Amino acid sequence: MEQINESKLKDYLSSVFNGAITEVKINKLGSGCVGTGYAVNFKINGKPHIKILKTLFTSNLGMDHFSDRAGSLLLAHSHYHKIPRHVNSLDVGGISENGSIISLGKAKEFFLLMDEAQGKDLFKDFALLAAKENLSEPDRKKILELSHFLAGLHQEKAAENKDSLYKRTLRSAVGGNTSIMSIIDLYPKDLNWVSEEELQKIIQEAVNFWTKHRFSSERLCHVHGDFHPGNIWYKEDGTFALLDRSGQTYGEAADDLTAFSINFIFYSVKERGLLAGAAKEGLELFWNNYLEKTKDQEILCLAPLFFALRSMVVINPAFYPDTFFGSKENADNTRKKMFNFAYNLLKKGRLELDSLADHFQ
Numbered sequence: 001m002e003q004i005n006e007s008k009l010k011d012y013l014s015s016v017f018n019g020a021i022t023e024v025k026i027n028k029l030g031s032g033c034v035g036t037g038y039a040v041n042f043k044i045n046g047k048p049h050i051k052i053l054k055t056l057f058t059s060n061l062g063m064d065h066f067s068d069r070a071g072s073l074l075l076a077h078s079h080y081h082k083i084p085r086h087v088n089s090l091d092v093g094g095i096s097e098n099g100s101i102i103s104l105g106k107a108k109e110f111f112l113l114m115d116e117a118q119g120k121d122l123f124k125d126f127a128l129l130a131a132k133e134n135l136s137e138p139d140r141k142k143i144l145e146l147s148h149f150l151a152g153l154h155q156e157k158a159a160e161n162k163d164s165l166y167k168r169t170l171r172s173a174v175g176g177n178t179s180i181m182s183i184i185d186l187y188p189k190d191l192n193w194v195s196e197e198e199l200q201k202i203i204q205e206a207v208n209f210w211t212k213h214r215f216s217s218e219r220l221c222h223v224h225g226d227f228h229p230g231n232i233w234y235k236e237d238g239t240f241a242l243l244d245r246s247g248q249t250y251g252e253a254a255d256d257l258t259a260f261s262i263n264f265i266f267y268s269v270k271e272r273g274l275l276a277g278a279a280k281e282g283l284e285l286f287w288n289n290y291l292e293k294t295k296d297q298e299i300l301c302l303a304p305l306f307f308a309l310r311s312m313v314v315i316n317p318a319f320y321p322d323t324f325f326g327s328k329e330n331a332d333n334t335r336k337k338m339f340n341f342a343y344n345l346l347k348k349g350r351l352e353l354d355s356l357a358d359h360f361q
Helices: 006-017 066-082 125-128 139-152 162-175 179-184 196-213 252-271 279-294 299-314 329-348 351-360
Strands: 019-031 036-044 047-055 089-095 108-116 231-234 240-242
Touching: 006 036, 006 089, 019 240, 036 179, 066 089, 066 108, 125 252, 125 279, 139 279, 139 351, 162 196, 162 299, 179 196, 179 299, 196 299, 196 329, 231 329, 252 279, 252 299, 252 329, 279 299, 279 351, 299 329, 329 351
Parallel strands: none
Antiparallel strands: 019 036, 036 047, 047 108, 089 108, 231 240
């Protein structure tokens, strides 16, 4: 790790765990477009422990200033424990210019210290699903379990400051830190599968959508905020744990549903050129079960904005390079179809599961 050395981290861990810390080792787990994760191995009074350290040494997506990164991590620390099954956050630490770990007032960078998650994420599940004609029973069990979980989570409605927070939720999807506009800002210039005029049009449609729906404050509910396959880990005993809850505690339920279910669409279009087979079956099972449990038909009118946001993510070359698609031709074709899906769904203004095939052209 570039900004924290093991000796200084040892002193910090001693203050957090109030014990004799020895044999501190830091191993990089991987980096995304927003941050980097590290496994911290150490002993407390001779007993081995592993914790995860997450940093946001990055810019873009509203993280350009160190104060932006501090705010993101402080918010994560404050509300990880408020959602069932989420890994626990232990502390937020500050790093000075010389690498010392200090009080936040003198800090220039920050990190989150949290428990280690067990299991495997669900990305491979979606890749396998896209090639199958029908769901297996284990597939159905997972999909229904996660749909049930969100239906239960979203039952808790916000009691205070609903109007302001709901407006912020929709505004953030259009032009906030991790929004349609900020994701598009990461696109390189002169793409051959989308023009600047098309990007401008989808932003205009998103703004129109925000104008129409921003007063639906009664919908503000308890959310995860980034319910995608990388943040859902299944363990060997069949239970799952959640990682990296993002954004505010309360938001729009459609954000969680689209973050997960965009992957049925994306992986199927990548594999087949359309939504079909087990992926189509899984998408319908996930949504129909949720609708049956919640009776929330209005969510179908909110889903287009968040499907557009998630579509802009999966077609972003910074997140999914050409090599992910197997060929440049498939990459361009998949991205174009997913862009069309997002734009056409926004214009339609309502999610209708039986007519999604019409939106890819």
